[in-house]
Amino acid sequence: MNCKTWTWAAALALTLASAGCKRGSAGGGEQKAAAGNGPIKIGQTMPYSGPASAYGTIGKVEAAYFQKINKEGGVNGHTIDLLSVDDGYSPPKAVEQVRKLVEQDDVLFIFQPLGTPSNVAIQPYLNGKKVPQLFAATGATRWADPAHFPWTMGFNPSYQLEGRTYGEYIAKTQPNAKIAVLYQNDDFGKDLLKGLKDGLGAKAGAIVAEATYEVSDATVDSQIATLKASGADTFVNITTPKFGAQAIRKAYDIGWKPKEYLSNVAASVGSVLTPAGLDKSVGLVTVGYFKDPTDKQWDSDPAMKDFKAFMKEYYPEGNAAEANNVYGYIAGQTLIQVLKQCGDELTRDNVMKQAESLKDFAPPLLLPGIKMSTSPTDFNVFEQLQLVRFDGTTWVLFTT
Amino acid sequence: MVESAPGIHPTPTTRTGVPRWRTAAVVIAVVAACALPLAADDYRVFQVTLVVIDAVALLGLNLLTGYGGQISLGHGAFFGIGAYTTAILVHRFGFPYWATLPCAGAVCMVAGFLFGLPALRFDGLYLALATFALGVVLPQVFKFRGIESFTGGVEGISLDKPHAPLGLPLSPDQWLYLLSLGVAAAGFLVARNIVRGPTGRAIVAIRDSPIAAASVGIDTAMYKSVTFGISALYTGVAGGLSALAVQFVGPDSFSAFLSISLLVGIVVGGLASLSGAIYGAIFIQFVPNVAGDLSKAAPGAVYGLVLLLSIYALPFGVSGLVKRIASALPRRLKK
Numbered sequence: 001m002n003c004k005t006w007t008w009a010a011a012l013a014l015t016l017a018s019a020g021c022k023r024g025s026a027g028g029g030e031q032k033a034a035a036g037n038g039p040i041k042i043g044q045t046m047p048y049s050g051p052a053s054a055y056g057t058i059g060k061v062e063a064a065y066f067q068k069i070n071k072e073g074g075v076n077g078h079t080i081d082l083l084s085v086d087d088g089y090s091p092p093k094a095v096e097q098v099r100k101l102v103e104q105d106d107v108l109f110i111f112q113p114l115g116t117p118s119n120v121a122i123q124p125y126l127n128g129k130k131v132p133q134l135f136a137a138t139g140a141t142r143w144a145d146p147a148h149f150p151w152t153m154g155f156n157p158s159y160q161l162e163g164r165t166y167g168e169y170i171a172k173t174q175p176n177a178k179i180a181v182l183y184q185n186d187d188f189g190k191d192l193l194k195g196l197k198d199g200l201g202a203k204a205g206a207i208v209a210e211a212t213y214e215v216s217d218a219t220v221d222s223q224i225a226t227l228k229a230s231g232a233d234t235f236v237n238i239t240t241p242k243f244g245a246q247a248i249r250k251a252y253d254i255g256w257k258p259k260e261y262l263s264n265v266a267a268s269v270g271s272v273l274t275p276a277g278l279d280k281s282v283g284l285v286t287v288g289y290f291k292d293p294t295d296k297q298w299d300s301d302p303a304m305k306d307f308k309a310f311m312k313e314y315y316p317e318g319n320a321a322e323a324n325n326v327y328g329y330i331a332g333q334t335l336i337q338v339l340k341q342c343g344d345e346l347t348r349d350n351v352m353k354q355a356e357s358l359k360d361f362a363p364p365l366l367l368p369g370i371k372m373s374t375s376p377t378d379f380n381v382f383e384q385l386q387l388v389r390f391d392g393t394t395w396v397l398f399t400t
Numbered sequence: 401m402v403e404s405a406p407g408i409h410p411t412p413t414t415r416t417g418v419p420r421w422r423t424a425a426v427v428i429a430v431v432a433a434c435a436l437p438l439a440a441d442d443y444r445v446f447q448v449t450l451v452v453i454d455a456v457a458l459l460g461l462n463l464l465t466g467y468g469g470q471i472s473l474g475h476g477a478f479f480g481i482g483a484y485t486t487a488i489l490v491h492r493f494g495f496p497y498w499a500t501l502p503c504a505g506a507v508c509m510v511a512g513f514l515f516g517l518p519a520l521r522f523d524g525l526y527l528a529l530a531t532f533a534l535g536v537v538l539p540q541v542f543k544f545r546g547i548e549s550f551t552g553g554v555e556g557i558s559l560d561k562p563h564a565p566l567g568l569p570l571s572p573d574q575w576l577y578l579l580s581l582g583v584a585a586a587g588f589l590v591a592r593n594i595v596r597g598p599t600g601r602a603i604v605a606i607r608d609s610p611i612a613a614a615s616v617g618i619d620t621a622m623y624k625s626v627t628f629g630i631s632a633l634y635t636g637v638a639g640g641l642s643a644l645a646v647q648f649v650g651p652d653s654f655s656a657f658l659s660i661s662l663l664v665g666i667v668v669g670g671l672a673s674l675s676g677a678i679y680g681a682i683f684i685q686f687v688p689n690v691a692g693d694l695s696k697a698a699p700g701a702v703y704g705l706v707l708l709l710s711i712y713a714l715p716f717g718v719s720g721l722v723k724r725i726a727s728a729l730p731r732r733l734k735k
Contacts, residue, residue, distance in 0.1 A: 086692030
């Protein structure tokens with residue numbers, strides 16, 4: 001291409017660019033996505049593809065639940081239109097998709113975007129635009145920070161809350177405990193340990209030994225031996241499934257019989273306690289917050305029956321025995337409660353205001369005694385968890 | 401070389417030997433690219449920015465794989481290193497954002513060159529595996545707690561969007577778009593000069609026949625390493641731009657799938673074709689979205705199907721098709 005052509009092209013391009021940019025910056029101002037009398041448009045990103053696609057069922061069960069609500073007449077006469085899009089568990093994709101939902105589809109807010117990395121990535125954008133990032137589906141502790149991120153509210157109970165629950169219970173029931181802790185050396189382990197110490201409060205000195213492991217380790221055998229040697233009579237086992245099973249079995253095999261607490265992420269009867277040995281697991285304590293669809297004790301529970309009937313009618317391809325579907329169903333019910341409270345004032349401000357004003361809301365699939373409450377200064381949806389003890393076949397609730 | 405594939409007949413050229421249709425097409429493309437903010441809102445501008453950024457990354461990979469014949473399954477790692485370099489320099493050390501782009505490029509070039517020195521002595525599949533290892537390992541390294549104070553661990557780093565300088569009446573999205581476009585334009589010009597010059601001929605000669613190349617005095621190992629370094633530089637600059645555009649870096653942003661996706665981009669766009677980088681970028685940016693819209697149950701299957709169809713229907717990539725049409729058109733018109 002010769003010089004003349006280039007000069008012409010560049011001149012033309014510059015003119016057009018400057019003209020275009022002026023127009024662009026003048027337009028595209030802030031617009032409030034108020035719903036009027038029409039449907040309430042809600043956006044969501046979900047990992048339907050990629051490494052976390054097993055969680056995609058949460059988006060599907062929520063869409064199915066809103067379909068049921070719409071069929072029954074909607075919320076205050078408004079139907080719900082959930083635009084749930086794939087982000088492949090990729091943060092840049094989540095940013096792109098959320099921008100599309102907000103800027104092109106004019107959604108009122110974003111509901112249950114899934115995954116810690118994707119939520120961190122979209123948080124500054126949504127807060128900058130003052131669009132609610134409501135009930136983010138992640139267990140990290142950073143979502144309850146209304147002072148810095150007033151438009152972001154998480155949903156899952158945090159690991160710190162879980163740790164605090166164990167700490168408070170130990171402080172109350174075993175005032176002279178000598179505690180040994182095994183934890184995974186990452187955010188999950190550290191968050192839970194911090195909660196445990198907070199819960200123990202003045203008794204935090206009762207922790208006589210701490211040991212860590214890396215996800216890449218082969219076993220935790222040597223850590224268990226060290227912890228046993230500390231003479232502790234209480235063992236808090238903050239592990240993921242593989243290491244949870246190893247720790248339970250090893251402690252039993254070397255003749256250590258402490259009171260044992262097991263983190264909820266490793267509390268699966270099928271994939272942790274069975275390989276560890278059900279007889280070796282009797283007496284373990286963990287926490288829960290909603291009813292386990294595989295647990296026989298809820299078979300005749302009306303809420304569980306309703307849930308299973310709903311699955312059959314609205315989401316037959318989904319698995320009614322999967323905990324993620326119960327989770328999504330409860331999150332859907334929570335959103336409907338917020339929208340009911342909104343009445344006809346469907347603005348972003350009011351959605352956030354109502355989400356901050358949940359008072360003892362208890363969808364029936366939650367375990368007895370678990371309630372949701374929020375306030376403008378407290379964005380933690382769950383304030384307490386239920387302790388459960390393993391009896392050799394199932395987790396049994398007990399009161400403290 | 402695909403650039404002069406058989407079956408493509410001579411077409412009318414200007415004095416410099418470039419076909420007229422190409423001159424016209426390039427002028428139209430440049431004008432359209434600069435005029436984009438005229439027609440599009442901020443979101444579309446942002447989306448096209450991502451395409452431009454991907455195109456820069458693909459350009460780098462195409463130099464290595466398309467022209468050099470070395471398969472890399474780990475360019476996502478260089479994209480990630482570039483992005484983290486920019487993010488860390490801006491966030492922890494308060495660098496101005498524009499100054500981080502050359503740094504991102506330099507860091508990746510050095511990393512690419514050093515990685516290339518030993519690795520490029522492998523051939524074909526072995527090199528592919530070595531680079532794949534890099535792509536798999538790096539997201540884990542970003543999570544490593546020893547450097548967490550720099551990388552932000554699993555939660556990554558959030559950045560502010562740069563505003564237009566000198567009080568220009570541009571939104572941050574528009575400014576970043578023009579910045580990316582400028583970087584891409586410079587990148588294309590440099591790449592064009594490389595592949596048309598002696599370096600490019602050496603690179604292609606090594607691809608076509610390493611023994612013949614060595615026998616005429618080309619230091620094949622050195623050329624391969626340098627190509628790897630330049631390729632990593634392009635991809636690293638693209639990573640730096642993407643950190644600014646997306647305003648976030650995290651280990652999950654640069655999964656092994658990103659590396660595969662880049663390879664898909666250059667093959668679909670057209671190997672050993674500069675314009676192929678643009679077509680490839682459009683493919684990897686939009687096809688996953690379309691797949692997700694078509695099926696929530698199996699977006700991966702839709703993506704795979706589209707990919708299979710493109711490979712079957714476009715053996716020389718999109719750029720091959722464009723060239724074929726463009727060379728056939730004038731002859732049709734004459735008849």
